[in-house]
Amino acid sequence: MLAIARQVVAELRPQDSASLRIGLHSRLEDDLGLDSLGRVELWSRVEREFGVRLPEAAFSEVETLQQLLRVLGVGEHRAATSVATIGAEADEPAGAETPERAQTLIEVLDWHVNRHPHRIQVRLLGEGDSQEPISYAALQQGALAVACGLQHYGLRAGERVALMLPTGRDFLHAFLGALLAGGVPVPIYPPMRLARIEEHLQRQAAILGNAEARMLITVPEAKLVARLLRAQVPSLGMIASVAELSSTGGRWIDPQRQAQDLAFLQYTSGSTGQPKGVMVSHANLLANLRAMGSVLRVTPDDVFVSWLPMYHDMGLIGAWFGSLYYAFPLVLMSPLAFLARPGRWLRSIHEHRGTLSAAPNFAYELCLNKLDDAELEGLDLSSWRLALNGAEPVNPDTLQRFAERFGRYGLAPGALMPVYGLAEATLDVTLPEPGRGPSFDWVQRDTFQSHGRAVRAAPDDPGALCFVSCGRPLPGHQVRIVDDTGIELPERREGHLQFCGPSTTAGYFHNPQESARVRDGPWLDSQDLGYIAAGEIYLSGRVKDLIIRGGRNIYPYDVENAVGRLAGLRKGCVAVFGCPDAAGNERLVVLAETREQEPGELDRLRRTIARITLELTGAAPDDIVLAPPHSVLKTSSGKIRRAASRELYERGELGRAAPAAWRQLLRMLRTLVTAQLLRGWRTLQELLYAAWFWGLLVLIGSLTWLATALLPRPAWCRRLARRAARGFLHLVGVPLRVDGLGRLYRGEVRVLVANHASYLDGLALCAALPSGFSFVAKRELAGQRIAGTFLRRLGTCFVERFDPRRSAADAEVLAGALQRGESLVFFPEGTLTREPGLLPFRMGAFVLAARADVPLVPVAIRGSRMLLRDGQWFPHHGELHVSVCPQLLAEGPDWLDAIRLRDRARAELLQRLDEPDRLLLAS
Known part of the structure; x- marks a missing residue:
């Protein structure tokens, strides 16, 4: 019976033949996709094979293959024997199956431990040639030790456990240990330098407070200073290292987590004073992993090479959880190792025959600018089938230059893959077809910037804008583009990108106002701008003030607040914004008002601003502008108008004498009235046409x-x-x-x-x-x-x-x-x-x-x-x-x-x- 059903479905859906799994409980329509005529074909073949004539009434009543067996008169005992025999003959190669029925990440881990406990899950790269393989069994054993420690110290189901740990074995054990103990992990990024640990922890207090973290797991060097946070985070009960938790012993109690329970909190900012913790459930997480895997066509034969930070969703979910679910090994190195020696990333792909790897655009640019030909001698990237580029705006020029240069080292022309995602969607929202390479869209600059219409232009047009396709929505997910009033726009019209699907978050933790602000019925506003062409997504900009540099999110408020406290600057008169350069990369600009005019004092201020910005964000500012009073534009309520200040900066008008008040008022009114009239006219046109x-x-x-x-x-x-x-x-x-x-x-x-x-x-x-x-x-x-x-x-x-x-x-x-x-x-x-x-x-x-x-x-x-x-x-x-x-x-x-x-x-x-x-x- 199973063989007959498998043959019929394989003929109907040959694209599924490699992953076809049919059992007695498979439903004819829902699971096997048999419509009425497909059912007729199955019926006729069963009658021929078994030499019977089935009753007509059963044709519409039978829903599963087991029911069809009963109609044939096959008893339960004989049916069970048949399943075992046919299943043994139809076994697929070892490791081809995936935990499709798992409801939580812990069930995924259990599934793999039960089937191949000694399979290598992660291979940690250390200094030099040192490596540390971690099997599924070792991963579970280390996580259980941490879980016992957390439960020993009183962690209850649903309480949050903050993880401030560098990439390594301790992070892996702590994250899964928190889940096994029933807690909700909250990854936050570790300090870049232990010498600045106190300032770093002060900046993390907002996240810990919002999450109401019950425990903090960190490195031993940070424990003493971290205790100072208890005064700012009343919920924080214990601060411990992984070694301390693992040494407590005790018995583990299964907390029985469900699919809709929180898997972890992904904070969209590591430094903002108003953090937003995206609530990611186990159902969200597994839906995203399964959808991504189906599009990328991953198998256990793949190898993922990653240096991405584990507190970042691309590193945590895309690299680690993806490898954990699909059983392909993850070769994991420290982000600092990559930043120090970018060539080590490519060498690791070469040495481990990596097939998958992902990075923000800046990493590809860094490899282009920092690696000379001598350092690349003997490099072989022919195994690299998918080079995903996401987490920050994708530069078309970077893609073209990377493909051209590293094609000489075996990189396939279609390997580069621009993608789009965000924490609110768990990870990915859209992916292009694997192997096709980047797809570019050239549009008329004036028409796009003035009217938001993406009218095609010739690729050789020097004034054309070029956008990169990020592909189509994941299976089971949807994307739409809407205008400022929430009306859906047709193709090739720029607007707000919204998305929905099983991976979409329920909202932000303890932040109902912000959750409601981005929610539009079942849709979530990404705060990004873009358009759709031929069903594919093209991003054109960001609504929010977020600045992305070096793969890290920089929120202007913290830099403005810290720099604004410097003596010699006007308090509250600092604006931080991103500004694209000629190559399309985002530059970090700090604009500050001062009354100082002495050159030596101005140089001192610039050096101090650069140092503070570097310490806060890990990135030095590209430009520091010390301007006279009233250069930083503000709203009537005193809020910084960053976009307007950026426009002055780009026009070179900073520092000029302000026009008369009545001229400013008239200009503002003219701009406001024009914008409102244009918006109203467009809306009216749409309404009249409808x-x-x-x-x-x-x-x-x-x-x-x-x-x-x-x-x-x-x-x-x-x-x-x-x-x-x-x-x-x-x-x-x-x-x-x-x-x-x-x-x-x-x-x-x-x-x-x-x-x-x-x-x-x-x-x-x-x-x-x-x-x-x-x-x-x-x-x-x-x-x-x-x-x-x-x-x-x-x-x-x-x-x-x-x-x-x-x-x-x-x-x-x-x-x-x-x-x-x-x-x-x-x-x-x-x-x-x-x-x-x-x-x-x-x-x-x-x-x-x-x-x-x-x-x-x-x-x-x-x-x-x-x-x-x-x-x-x-x-x-x-x-x-x-x-x-x-x-x-x-x-x-x-x-x-x-x-x-x-x-x-x-x-x-x-x-x-x-x-x-x-x-x-x-x-």
Whole structure:
């Protein structure tokens, strides 16, 4: 039984054959994806194999393979024996499975320890050639020792445990130990220098206070000074090292954590006075890992080489948790080792045959600028299949130069992969297709900067802006672009990027106001700007004031506060902002007001500001501007206007005498009024267009419905509907472009299959196709008073989707329609979603065409999803393009012939659509 089911599903979904897992409890529709005709094929093969005739009533009642066995009369004992035998014969290579049923990260660890306890999970790189391998069993043993210590000192389930530890074995044991003890780990970045440990801990007090940390695990050198934090963090009960916790002994008590429980808190700032702790549940985490793994096609044969900090989500989740889940080894080195010797990162990929690695853009730039050819001699990067670039803005120039230079050392042209993610989405939001390489979009600068429209420009246009694609949303996740009022924008319009999906956080810990501010129903505002083109995401800027330098988030408030306390500077008159240079890299600028004019004193201030900034952020400022009073712009309430100050800096107007007050007021009013008028005009245009669109649709639809109710023949009704559809599209300003229409010869019977992206698809086909085609629709529509009457008058054929017996009978009715000379139009996806992508096809149209031996013609509809998405009732301007593909003929009437016909039709549609194949994403 299992072998038969596996064969049928493999024929239907060959892309899943490598990972196909079928058991007796597999459900025919939900797990195996068998529609009614797929079920018919399974049924017929079971009857042939076992030489029986199954009762008809069971056809619609059977939901699982085990129930089908019972129908055959196979007892429970015999079924269990069959499972063991077939499973042993169909075993996949060792390590190919993943913990798909695990609900928590701890269950993931248990799963691997039970199957391969001695498999190396992490290989720690130390000084020189020293290495420390850590197996799954050793990882669990060390974590259990920490967990026993935490429980010994009274940690209760759900309490937070802060981890201020460098990359190494102690961090790994402490993080998993906190989870095993029932706590919630809170990674915070360790001090760069122990000499400055006191200042560092003072800056971490805000995070510890917000998290209400119960315990702090840190290095022994920091314990004494860390005790000073107890006065600022009342919840902090104990400060200990990993060694102290591991030596307490005792018995571990399983806290029984659930999928919706917090896995950890990921703080978006390591230094801000108002920290935001992103709440990441076990369900969020595993959903992101599984979605990323499916897109990146990772296997246990991969090797991840990482220097990324463990307090950063890309290092913690992408590198460590990804390797932990998929059982590929993680080669882990200290971030300081990379910063000191960038070449060691590439050498580690060479020596360990790394296939995966990730880094922010600055790391790739550092390798370009700091490594000479002599240092790279003998380097072989041919094993590196995915070089992910994320966590900060991706520079197109960096990608091109890195690919060109390191291609000489074996780096594959398609290895570089720009990605987009953020802590609020657990990690990744979008990923491109692996192996294709970076995709660039050149747009007209003036049009984009003035109107937010990404109009294509020539790549050699010196004034063009270049943006990098970060790919498409992860499977099961969605992304949209909205304007300032929250209205969704069409493609190639810049706006606020919002996302939703199973990886999306529930909010910020103990910060309901900020959680509510970024929440828009099920959507979360990323605070980033971007646009969508051909279903892919292009980031264009950031709404927030966050500055990213060297892979670290820098929040202006702390630097402004610390620098503003210097003698000789005006308190509260310091602005810190990022400013892109000619290469697109972000420069850190400190603007401070002072009355000092003596050159020696100004030099002293610059040196002091540089030292403080370096100590606070780990990055020296690129420019320090000491300006006269009133140079730093502020709001009426006294808040620093960083963006406005940056504009003055970029225009070179800092330090100039301020114009008269009335001139300033007039300029501000003019700017404000102009912006408000433009925004209001755009909103009004959208509202007026929506009203015109729906008003015309109701008017023309009502008149057409009334006329079709009176006309005596379906052929007349179809002609009327075609003219009405074309007239409606013309009146609402939607151009309809049709190509390949000559392939639909008069008098020849055929089956048409079209993709389904919007509720406008039926209207588009009505307007584009000749009037001699009958649509095939779901039976639920037949019972509707208005839609059902209209569709029946057009001669629509209705089919059942859920009752297998009725669906099989409907197939016979459709076959009869073809015999009578009627051509049929199908939407084989059967449904539509707002997410881009071609969904799996139902087999009805293809089996019908194969058995009736009539041509099948794929029809590609482009532009309808942009005009009106599923769940979005706000139409947008755009155009419709309908492409009639060359007709296809089945090789024969059998099931496999129908499957081959389906696959050829799908390939034809994908060639003409700017959308991904959801079958590949799902697999």
